Amino acid sequence: MATNHRIKSPVLKVDGVAISYETRYGDVEAVRDVSFNVRRAQTLGVVGESGCGKSTVAFGIVDFLGPNGKIVGGSIKFQGRELVGRSQKELRKLRGDQISMVYQDPMQALNPSVSIGDQLAEVLTVHRGISQEEAWRKSIDMLERVYMPDAANVMDRYPHQVSGGQQQRVVIAMALLNNPALLIMDEPTTALDVTVEAVVLDLIEDLKRDFDTAIVYITHDLGVVARVCDHVAVMYAGEIVERGPVEMIYGDSLHPYTQGLMRCVPKLGATKEGSILYPIRGRVPAPKNRPKGACIFAPRCDYATDRCHNERPLLREVECEHSARCFYAEEIDASAWKPPQGLVPDLLAQEAEEVDREPIIRVKNLKTYYEQESKSVLSLVGVGEKLYVKAVDEVSLEVPPGKTLGVVGESGCGKSTLAKTIVGLETPRDGEAEFLSFNLTKPVSKRDVELIRELQMVFQNPDSTMNPSYSVGKQISRPLQHFKAASPDKVHEEVIRLLNAVRLDGSYYDRLPRQLSGGEKQRVGIARAFASRPELVLCDEPVSALDVSVQAAVLNLLLEIQRQHGTTMMFIAHDLSVVRFFSDYVAVMYLGHIVEMGPAESIYAPPYHPYTEALLSAVPIPDPTAEQKHIRLEGTVPSAMNPPSGCTFHTRCPRRSMLPDGGKICETQVPPWRYNTDEHRIFCHIPLEELRKMDPVVTTR
Amino acid sequence: MLVRDYMTRHPVMVDPQMSIVEAQGIMAEAKVRHLPVVGEGKRLVGLVTRERMRIPPTELASLNVWEITRFLSNMTIADVMMKRNEVITIDPDIPLEKAAQIMVENKVGSLPVLEEGVVAGIITETDLMAHLMEMLATRLPGVRVTIRMPNVKGELAKLIGAIGAQGWPIMACGGVRAPKEPDKWEAVVKIRGVPKDQVVAVLGRVEGQEIVDVREV
Numbered sequence: 001m002a003t004n005h006r007i008k009s010p011v012l013k014v015d016g017v018a019i020s021y022e023t024r025y026g027d028v029e030a031v032r033d034v035s036f037n038v039r040r041a042q043t044l045g046v047v048g049e050s051g052c053g054k055s056t057v058a059f060g061i062v063d064f065l066g067p068n069g070k071i072v073g074g075s076i077k078f079q080g081r082e083l084v085g086r087s088q089k090e091l092r093k094l095r096g097d098q099i100s101m102v103y104q105d106p107m108q109a110l111n112p113s114v115s116i117g118d119q120l121a122e123v124l125t126v127h128r129g130i131s132q133e134e135a136w137r138k139s140i141d142m143l144e145r146v147y148m149p150d151a152a153n154v155m156d157r158y159p160h161q162v163s164g165g166q167q168q169r170v171v172i173a174m175a176l177l178n179n180p181a182l183l184i185m186d187e188p189t190t191a192l193d194v195t196v197e198a199v200v201l202d203l204i205e206d207l208k209r210d211f212d213t214a215i216v217y218i219t220h221d222l223g224v225v226a227r228v229c230d231h232v233a234v235m236y237a238g239e240i241v242e243r244g245p246v247e248m249i250y251g252d253s254l255h256p257y258t259q260g261l262m263r264c265v266p267k268l269g270a271t272k273e274g275s276i277l278y279p280i281r282g283r284v285p286a287p288k289n290r291p292k293g294a295c296i297f298a299p300r301c302d303y304a305t306d307r308c309h310n311e312r313p314l315l316r317e318v319e320c321e322h323s324a325r326c327f328y329a330e331e332i333d334a335s336a337w338k339p340p341q342g343l344v345p346d347l348l349a350q351e352a353e354e355v356d357r358e359p360i361i362r363v364k365n366l367k368t369y370y371e372q373e374s375k376s377v378l379s380l381v382g383v384g385e386k387l388y389v390k391a392v393d394e395v396s397l398e399v400p401p402g403k404t405l406g407v408v409g410e411s412g413c414g415k416s417t418l419a420k421t422i423v424g425l426e427t428p429r430d431g432e433a434e435f436l437s438f439n440l441t442k443p444v445s446k447r448d449v450e451l452i453r454e455l456q457m458v459f460q461n462p463d464s465t466m467n468p469s470y471s472v473g474k475q476i477s478r479p480l481q482h483f484k485a486a487s488p489d490k491v492h493e494e495v496i497r498l499l500n501a502v503r504l505d506g507s508y509y510d511r512l513p514r515q516l517s518g519g520e521k522q523r524v525g526i527a528r529a530f531a532s533r534p535e536l537v538l539c540d541e542p543v544s545a546l547d548v549s550v551q552a553a554v555l556n557l558l559l560e561i562q563r564q565h566g567t568t569m570m571f572i573a574h575d576l577s578v579v580r581f582f583s584d585y586v587a588v589m590y591l592g593h594i595v596e597m598g599p600a601e602s603i604y605a606p607p608y609h610p611y612t613e614a615l616l617s618a619v620p621i622p623d624p625t626a627e628q629k630h631i632r633l634e635g636t637v638p639s640a641m642n643p644p645s646g647c648t649f650h651t652r653c654p655r656r657s658m659l660p661d662g663g664k665i666c667e668t669q670v671p672p673w674r675y676n677t678d679e680h681r682i683f684c685h686i687p688l689e690e691l692r693k694m695d696p697v698v699t700t701r
Numbered sequence: 702m703l704v705r706d707y708m709t710r711h712p713v714m715v716d717p718q719m720s721i722v723e724a725q726g727i728m729a730e731a732k733v734r735h736l737p738v739v740g741e742g743k744r745l746v747g748l749v750t751r752e753r754m755r756i757p758p759t760e761l762a763s764l765n766v767w768e769i770t771r772f773l774s775n776m777t778i779a780d781v782m783m784k785r786n787e788v789i790t791i792d793p794d795i796p797l798e799k800a801a802q803i804m805v806e807n808k809v810g811s812l813p814v815l816e817e818g819v820v821a822g823i824i825t826e827t828d829l830m831a832h833l834m835e836m837l838a839t840r841l842p843g844v845r846v847t848i849r850m851p852n853v854k855g856e857l858a859k860l861i862g863a864i865g866a867q868g869w870p871i872m873a874c875g876g877v878r879a880p881k882e883p884d885k886w887e888a889v890v891k892i893r894g895v896p897k898d899q900v901v902a903v904l905g906r907v908e909g910q911e912i913v914d915v916r917e918v
Contacts, residue, residue, distance in 0.1 A: 009731045011711070040711060079713040080730035081723075097743050098711070128742035128819065178743075179821070181711030212710040 009080065010037035011182055011214040012061070017074035017084075019053075019060045021287075027072075028287045030056045031238045034074070035315070036231075038182070041208055043215040045229030045246070047222060047261075049547040051284050053238040054218045058184050061216070062095050063088075078182065096127045100175035104187040106167035109174075110159040116170055117155030123177045142173045146203055149635065163636045165196030172203065179211060186218045193410040194574065195633045198618035201228050202632070220547065222265050223577075223620025226250060234258050237284055237296045240315060244322030246624050254324035256301045259334040264552035265622045266577035268604065268698050277552035277581060278339050283517065295326070302340065303332055359398035360568050361422075361536060363440075366431035368392040368414075368421045372641060389640045391417035392428075393592035399585065401535070404562065404569040406583030406600070408576055408615070412637050414592040415572045419538045422570070423457050435536060453483040456529040458558075460541040462521035466513045472499070473509035476528050483532040498527040501564075502557055519550035523557065530561055536568045543578065555582060576619050580604060585679075588612045591648040592640055598680025607691030609682045610655035616697040626700045647671045647685065658686050704800050705793035707832050708814045708822035714739045717746055717779040724778055725754060735811040735823060738782050743819045745790065747782035750810070754781060790815045791824065801829050838873040839918075843893045844900045847914040848907075849879055852886050856910065860888060863907050869895050887913065 018032040031053040038044045046054045059065050061076055061083070076083040078099065083091070095101075103109055111119055120139035124130050130138075136155070143151035146169040159167055168188060175183060185204070189197040205228060208215055217229055225232055225246065232249045234242040234257065242255040253259050260280040282300040290296055291309075298308040307327055315325045326332070369388035391414045399405045407415045420426045422433065424444030433440035438451045456479075459465040466475055476495045480486045486494040496506045502523040513521055522542060529537050539558065543551040559582065562569055573579050579586055580600060587597040588609060596609035603612060617631040633652045638644055644651045647666045656663030663685070671685045682691065713731045715724050717738050724736060728751065738747035764772055791800055791812040800812060804826065811825040834840070850856040857876065864871060872891040879885035892900060897917050905912055 077730065079711075080727035093716075097739075098714075128744075130742075130817075179711075214711075 010039050011079060012038040012216070013075075013077040014057075014061070015075045015077070017057070017060060017076060018072045019056050019065065020070060020072045021065075022068040022070070025288055029072070029238065029290075030069075030287050031060065032073075033315070034235075034238075034240055036233050036240065036243060038214045038216055038231075040181070040214050041212045042231065043204075043208060043217050043229045045225040045232045046216065046218045046235060047220065047225050047232060048235035049220060049284055049549060051237075051286070052235040054220075054235055055186055056238075057235075058101075058186050058216060058218050061184060062099055062101070063091055097178055098180055099182045099184065100178065100180040102168075102171050102175050102183065102185045102188045104190050106164065106171045106191070107159060109171045110167060112159055115156055115158055116162070120155070120170070120174055120177065123174055127178055139173070139177065142177055143170070146170075146173045146176075146207075147199070148173070163196075165192050165200060165636070168192060168196075168200055169203070172200070172207075176207060176211065176213075180213060182214045182216070184216045184218075187220070188217075189224060190219070190221070194576070194615060194618045194620075195410060196636075197224070197620070199632055201620070204228055221620060222261060222548070222622035226622050226624040226626075227620050234261070237290050238287060239296060239325060241297065241325045242323065243315065244319075248319070248322045250622065250624050252322075253334060254318055254322065254329040254332070255297075255326050256303055256332060257297050259332075259337065260300075261548060262334075262622065263337075264549045266552075266575070266581050267623070268577050268580060268616070268619060268621055277555060279553035279556065280549040281340075283519070283550070297326075302337070303328055357401055360401040361435045361440075361570075362398045362433070363422070364396050364432040366392055366395045366418075366421065366433055367429045368417050368426050369429045387641055390592050390643060391640060392421060393643075395431075395589075395592070395594055397587055397594065397597065399536075399568055399570065401568050402562075402566045403584040404571055404582060406579035406586045407570060407572045407589060408574065408579050408586065409589035410615075410637055411574065412591075412640070413589045414640070415589050416540055417592075418589070419457070419540050419570065419572055423455055423538055424452075449483065453485070453532040454535040456532060456534040456537050458522075458525050458529045458537060458539040458542045461545055462518065462525045463513070465525060466521065468513050471510050471512055472504075472516070472524050475513075475524060476531055479528060479531040485532045494531075498531055499524075501530070501561060502527045503553075517550075518546050519554060522546060522550075522554050526554070526558060526561070530565070530567070533565065534567065536570070537562075538570045538572070540572045541574065542571075544573065544575065551578075558582075576615055577621075588615070591637060591643055593648055593683065595649065595683045596681070598676070602676065602680040605696055606694045607676055607682060607688055608694065608697070609684055609691075610653050610686070611649050613694065613697055614654060621698065623700060626698060628699075629695065629697045631697075647683075655686060658690055702797050702832075703793065704791055704795050704797060704814055704824055705822075707797055707828050708793065708824040709828065710822045712737055712813075712820065712823040714743065714820060715749065715778055716740075717777065717782065719778045720774060721754060721776045721778060721781055722773055724749060728754075735825060736778075737813045737820050737823060738778055739820055745788065745813055745815060745818065745820050746785050747778070748788045748811075748813060749778055749782045753783065788813060792816075793821055797829070797832055800824055804829070836873060836875060837889065838891050841872060841891075841893070842918065843872050843891045844895060844897050845889065845891045845914075845916055845918050846900055846904060846912060848888050848890070848904060848910050849882075849885050849913045850888065850910040852878075852884050856886070857888060860890070860904070860907055860910060863903060864890065864892065867895075867903055869893075869900075891918075 015035050017034045018029060020027040020029050034057055036044060046057060048054050060071055071084050117136060117139060121132060121135035124135035124138055125132060140151050140155060143154060148154055148166060148169050154162060189200050192200060219225060229246050232246050233240045236257050242258045249258060253262060263278040264280060266277060280300055293312055294310060295308040295313050298304040313325050313327050315323050317323045318329045368391050370391055372387040372389055395418060409415050417426060421428050422440055424447055427443045428441050473495050476498055477491045480491050480494055499508055504523055543554050546554060571582055583600045586600050586603040587594045590611050596612050614631045614633050617629045621628060631654055635652055638651055646668050650656060650666035656666055659665060665685050671683050673681045673683055674688050675681050676688055713727060713733055713736060715736045715738055734751050736749045737745055738749060740746045761769060789803060789807055789809060789812060791814055793814050793816060804812060811823055813820055814822040814824055848860055870893045872893050874890050876886055876888045879887045897915060901915055
């Protein structure tokens with residue numbers, strides 16, 4: 001289709017915008033000098049770490065800044081019309097008719113007490129004034145357009161009755177009902193599983209093509225940007241530091257910050273060496289502490305000179321359409337970059353003794369079920385049939401000492417329940433679990449102090465696992481005292497040692513959790529877990545709440561401590577690229593079962609379990625030139641209360657057709673474990689020879 | 702080749718209450734000549750073109766400089782626009798040539814595209830030009846040859862057969878009744894990756910047909 005003659009002027013033109021928030025310290029400039037254009041059928045990705053002002057820009061476009069936010073300079077033109085200084089009434093009309101927004105959490109955008117159909121139809125009856133029946137019919141069409149299964153029935157359901165991915169589709173459908181010229185999406189897939197995210201991202205691509213919509217896509221995830229965006233603006237501390245076409249930003253980034261970001265994103269590299277993460281030192285300055293009259297990135301930049309500290313660089317065009325805010329953009333060569341001393345622990349130093357030692361933890365046929373109230377009358381008197389959610393079913397695994405086992409899978413696959421069962425927060429129903437010489441099937445309250453000391457955990461959300469009224473020192477000294485890991489007069493000294501080990505200095509001893517950043521809190525969480533010098537540490541998504549550059553630092557820190565103490569780790573994550581970098585062994589879980597397990601390298605190359613293959617093809621890769629097989633899983637994870645018969649994956653398996661009879665055997669028989677090597681096993685009916693013939697999922701040029 | 706495929710979606714639209722000074726600015730900023738005027742829910746209420754903005758000098762002649770400013774600032778889109786019943790519109794599922802016919806017969810430069818009263822897009826002369834351009838694969842290099850042939854069944858097949866026998870790829874093909882010769886047809890064919898001389902040599906031999914024009918573009 002011919003599009004080249006179309007209106008060349010951008011749909012949205014943002015020019016030199018500055019936004020401030022009124023606070024008790026006076027006006028704080030959250031965003032300054034932000035300029036970009038978005039054309040029709042084009043996606044502009046705005047990336048950056050949290051606190052860089054990405055969302056402020058998005059809210060600023062439609063003036064949703066709240067009572068204390070205001071645009072203090074610049075102009076925002078939508079289709080030639082100035083938006084800055086418009087009345088709320090005029091803006092409201094534009095927002096309804098021509099600009100739509102999709103936010104991170106679909107549950108907050110939907111009204112929980114109104115059915116999905118009524119919410120969708122309302123958009124049309126209010127903005128277009130069309131009849132209820134007509135609006136209802138159009139809403140069903142739009143739900144089908146966003147690939148909602150069983151659209152007509154979904155209309156009668158309430159938001160909590162559909163899955164997270166489907167909720168987000170409802171929100172996207174709602175945003176598109178008025179056929180907007182501009183769509184602003186603020187982290188629309190961050191709360192979703194990778195497989196669901198992949199489907200939503202495909203959908204966004206399709207919609208952009210069919211509706212000619214201009215999209216502003218805000219995200220922190222460089223992998224997602226590479227998949228959906230045409231142009232990228234990289235934000236740092238309230239300013240755009242680099243802007244250009246997506247291939248140029250990834251292939252030939254000009255600004256040291258962009259280069260740093262690229263180095264700290266986990267990649268699905270072929271080797272462990274290729275997946276080392278290099279964190280950016282320091283942290284994003286708070287808006288009121290940003291350097292004035294200097295390059296904002298200078299304090300963290302490896303190339304900074306006197307000029308950078310004394311003069312503010314402007315965003316200037318270095319190549320065609322590719323701009324950077326750096327004095328030395330032409331001279332800096334990212335490929336010649338060498339990590340400064342001490343930035344990354346020497347992770348490649350292989351441990352010398354490769355002795356075959358007995359596994360430190362051994363789990364056999366472990367089952368953890370949650371009892372569910374049956375709705376029958378008989379259950380009221382206690383004789384009804386009991387229903388169980390089989391969260392962990394027939395799980396067997398072993399981890400040698402000093403190694404790391406990564407456990408991956410979508411949400412609801414039972415990985416956290418497995419961790420909770422091992423630390424004793426849940427009691428298994430059946431099976432054996434042995435750690436050192438302890439039996440792990442007892443709940444934590446009945447366990448020996450000895451065992452608890454040897455088995456510690458790092459939690460996902462450091463906020464909710466720390467007592468907000470205890471100082472950092474007190475948090476860390478508690479396990480020391482409790483487990484008598486240090487004599488009473490040495491406790492303070494030991495806490496300082498632990499703080500230093502996680503790269504925090506002694507001044508943190510008296511701070512309260514609220515005075516720490518997310519990354520610092522997680523470091524305290526790690527220090528606390530390692531305080532009793534445990535043999536095994538379980539990490540449940542320890543970095544998923546953190547920014548990429550902080551994530552890299554925390555992961556490196558964990559690895560370093562592990563090397564020093566020879567600790568064994570179980571690392572639970574949904575992100576396959578993080579696990580790749582971190583683990584010696586990987587177990588892939590689906591619906592309570594382990595479906596594939598083996599050394600990390602073998603998981604990322606054929607033969608794959610079909611589920612692993614689908615997961616790998618869904619992971620967004622931060623490289624626009626990488627080619628990925630297009631495998632998308634149909635439907636959602638089935639309920640663990642009523643798992644499918646035979647192979648639990650058969651309802652969604654894209655590879656079933658490889659078997660005779662369209663894989664009838666998968667429905668009736670539990671698959672065998674097929675051993676590719678002694679350590680690498682796959683839980684599938686498809687013979688290994690067939691699985692080996694598959695192409696690798698990811699090919700990078 | 703329907704209006705739906707060639708229209709410009711999300712055209713720049715204005716409210717009837719907007720002042721013409723602002724509308725003028727938008728036309729210049731967005732580089733467009735036609736502004737659909739919409740009310741609630743993007744329903745079409747009128748159309749403004751550059752001509753409509755031209756205020757007849759007779760209306761201004763009696764005003765002095767100060768009055769002109771006031772006169773202009775009080776004028777809104779609603780005062781100058783073509784009203785809904787004067788505006789000719791089109792449905793997105795109409796063939797493109799039909800849109801061209803409507804525009805030629807009514808001498809208008811643009812047609813707002815309506816889906817159930819709501820503006821879905823706009824199609825202008827430029828869009829039709831672009832379509833003509835694409836139909837003849839203007840942007841791609843090749844040999845463009847015009848053949849005149851009798852208005853008889855099977856002649857075009859003969860020509861295409863001759864090209865097909867050589868295994869040459871056809872990028873574009875169009876036919877039109879020859880101007881001033883009602884019993885003849887002219888066909889324009891664009892062929893890729895073949896030298897001009899060869900095209901002339903082969904197509905010159907097709908019986909009963911003559912090459913009117915041939916050029917490498």
